Structure formats: C-alpha cells, structure tokens
Amino acid sequence: MTANLSRRTVLRRAALIAAGATVGSQVLATPGYAASGKPDPAALRKALKTAQQKVKDREAHVLSGARSKNGWDMEKVVDDRGNVYTRSVSGTPLDVQVRMGDVETILAHVISRFHYEIDTLRKGDVVGWRRPGSVRKGLPESNQASGTAVQIRPGSYPSGLRGGFYPLEELTIRDILADAEGVVRWGGDDRAPDESLFYIDVRPDDARLTKVAEKIRTWTFTPGQGSGVLVDPLQSQRRKAAERLASQQA
The missing domain is CATH 1.10.287 (Helix Hairpins)
Known part of the structure; x- marks a missing residue:
C-alpha cells in the first residue's frame, strides 16, 4: 500500500x-x-x-x-524553512541554491561533470534558484523558481541562441543527460533554446527521480565511477544511449 x-x-x-x-x-x-x-x-x-x-x-x-513548468512548487525564499537551500557542489568551488534531496544530487552531478569534462567552473558561474517574480511562468526557466533547474554560465550561452558548444562538448552534454536517464532536460533542445539551462523534467512523484539519484549516490562511493572520472562519450554503447535519449527528448 x-x-x-x-x-x-x-x-x-x-x-x-x-x-x-x-x-x-x-x-x-x-x-x-x-x-x-x-x-x-x-x-x-x-x-x-x-x-x-x-x-x-x-x-x-x-x-x-504557483508551480513551475515541470510541476514543482515555486518557493519565495531560500535558506529559510523551505526546500531550497544553498549547497556546495563536491569537487568544485561552487555553491548553488537548489532543492534539497534527489534534485540536488542529480543537478550537482550535472554541474560536476560539466566542470570536469567540458570547462572548469568558477564561483558565480552557476545560477540556481531565482525568485518567482523574476522568471517567465510557463517556460522552462520557471523551473529555477522551484529549485529544480540551474543555468551554467548564462552569460556565455545566451538564451535564444544555439551553437554555443563545440561538437565534442555537445556530445559530452548528451552523455551527461544519458546518465540522468531522461530525468534531466537540456535547454538547448527546447523550441526557444537556452543552452545554459539544465532542469528536472519529471513531476515530484515520479519514481525515476529517486532511482537516478540513488544510482548517482552509489557511484559516489564506487571507485572508477561518477563525476570526476573521465569517460569517452564516443564509446559505442554510451553514444547509442545518448542518441536514443536525444531522439526521445526531441
């Protein structure tokens, strides 16, 4: 029951x-x-x-x-009795305001892999929670107001433009998304693109969220797995998984 x-x-x-x-x-x-x-x-x-x-x-x-586009409750405050708190991202100098629990685990993994495999991130490079009044409701950016999305270097990858990443960097992004098994979506795939945006793409009660978070936590304690361990996104099996997910999220 x-x-x-x-x-x-x-x-x-x-x-x-x-x-x-x-x-x-x-x-x-x-x-x-x-x-x-x-x-x-x-x-x-x-x-x-x-x-x-x-x-x-x-x-x-x-x-x-109100709720963000992905169905999570928007929160007006951070670090103040809600679900959104300032959290450090292991292995990086970053702090990000994000929803605690499974969401934090998954988005921190995305940020960490970006840091290790695409480009080194510095303090201030990642924007997490934003006030509900500062986001456009009904658009993916509204997910930031529920603590379920982050922007990585928004100034470097302006909203509305595509092509901000080199081909190998985009392949790495696809591989990171494949790690998340469809729970995370990249804003670069949206009709109105925002290549800096990565957000949770399932509802709060979706069992896949916990499944993926538990997998990532297991990697943390397993030598040779998880963020910080470089992988080859061109490896056949990984490439197929990434392409399969990309076609599903198109």
Missing part, C-alpha cells in the same frame, strides 16, 4: 505527523494533563489549532502559490 503513495502525499502526511508531534508536546505541558495524567480535550483542540496554523504560516512564507 505504501509503495503506491505519491511523494506529495508522503510529504503531506509527514507534515501532519510533525504537527501531531507538536500537539503532543504541547498537551503534555498543560497543567490539566500533568494533574490528571489524561489529556484535556480543550487543550488538545487548542494545541492542534496552533500546530495547523504553524503549518499554514510556513506555507504562506515559503510557497508562491
């Missing part, structure tokens, strides 16, 4: 559980409970109402009320 629950449902239930924990601690602290050893119904109702209000206040503080 649990396996059929969506990620969104699980998160909502977790919020209720957290609220319940708050309720329990507040009820235990009431004089009525301490004196009788039994919960006071009035105190319980008050504590529940307080906990529910805290959840509503947090959502009002964090959520914009």
